[in-house]
Amino acid sequence: MAEPLSILFGSTARVKLLRFFLFNPSKEFTFDDMCRRAKLVRRTARTEITALERAEVITKRTMYITTVGRDGKDKKTKALGYGLNKKFPELQALQTFLFETAPIDGKNLLGHLRKAGVIDFVAVAGVFVREFEQQLDVLIAMKKISQTKIETAIRSLEAEIGIEIRFAVMTSDNLLYRVGMNDKLARDIFDYKHQILVDKIGIRDELHTGSFKG
Numbered sequence: 059m060a061e062p063l064s065i066l067f068g069s070t071a072r073v074k075l076l077r078f079f080l081f082n083p084s085k086e087f088t089f090d091d092m093c094r095r096a097k098l099v100r101r102t103a104r105t106e107i108t109a110l111e112r113a114e115v116i117t118k119r120t121m122y123i124t125t126v127g128r129d130g131k132d133k134k135t136k137a138l139g140y141g142l143n144k145k146f147p148e149l150q151a152l153q154t155f156l157f158e159t160a161p162i163d164g165k166n167l168l169g170h171l172r173k174a175g176v177i178d179f180v181a182v183a184g185v186f187v188r189e190f191e192q193q194l195d196v197l198i199a200m201k202k203i204s205q206t207k208i209e210t211a212i213r214s215l216e217a218e219i220g221i222e223i224r225f226a227v228m229t230s231d232n233l234l235y236r237v238g239m240n241d242k243l244a245r246d247i248f249d250y251k252h253q254i255l256v257d258k259i260g261i262r263d264e265l266h267t268g269s270f271k272g
Contacts, residue, residue: 068109069102069106071105071106072109074098075096075098075103075107075110076115076152076156077219077221078092078095078221078222079115079116079140079141079142080142080149080153080157081221082142082222083142083144083153083190083191084190086140086141087139087140087141088137088139088140089104089107089138092107096221097217107140114146115142116141117141117142117143118138118139118140120136121136121138122135122136157188160219162219164180164253164255166218167186167196167215167255168180168255170212170214170215171198171208173207173210173211174207174211175200176202177198177256178200178201178256178258179230179233179254179257179258179259180196180198180255180256181196181197181247181248181255181261182196182252182255183196183197183247183251183253184224185221186253187251187253189250189251192250193224194224194226194247195224195225196223196225196226197225197226197227198225198226198228199228199229199230199261201229202229203227205227208227226243230258234259234261234264237264
């Protein structure tokens with residue numbers, strides 16, 4: 059049975075692209091990068107991009123990509139990019155609607171992550187709390203890390219919701235150390251709006267009574 063939003067918006071691909079751009083409001087993407095991150099085939103993406111351009115939800119713009127040349131120096135190359143049209147009249151309403159109807163929640167995330175092993179700590183920020191400009195969406199800690207399994211779990215969630223999830227994973231001891239040292243990565247999530255979903259190692263206590271002054 060087709061997802062109701064796919065019927066309403068024309069296709070599953072269009073819903074994915076809308077979420078992708080709406081949840082990355084300040085970023086620009088080349089066509090190839092957008093296809094890779096939103097997990098869409100090129101032909102389908104081209105059709106939907108054209109439709110979103112006509113609707114004036116997204117716009118084309120010139121962007122510059124930095125690469126390393128043969129001489130080892132940075133080289134900037136001009137490219138065609140796509141980004142959200144922040145002047146779209148119903149932008150906030152559309153963003154709210156697509157967020158509310160996307161399976162972007164802690165329960166869904168944990169369902170995917172538990173396939174990767176025993177999780178000691180999970181905090182969400184960024185897209186999970188509607189703060190789309192934050193640097194990190196998920197922070198994970200485990201006693202024994204399986205990077206491959208974590209990445210598989212995250213990619214599975216990304217494919218389901220159609221957007222890229224920015225995440226960091228580390229050992230439980232490393233996270234406790236970083237919080238105690240006021241580490242930048244810890245501050246990137248705990249200094250801003252966030253939600254702790256799992257805490258088996260006492261991070262909440264450390265945040266409130268330790269040296270971390272979040």
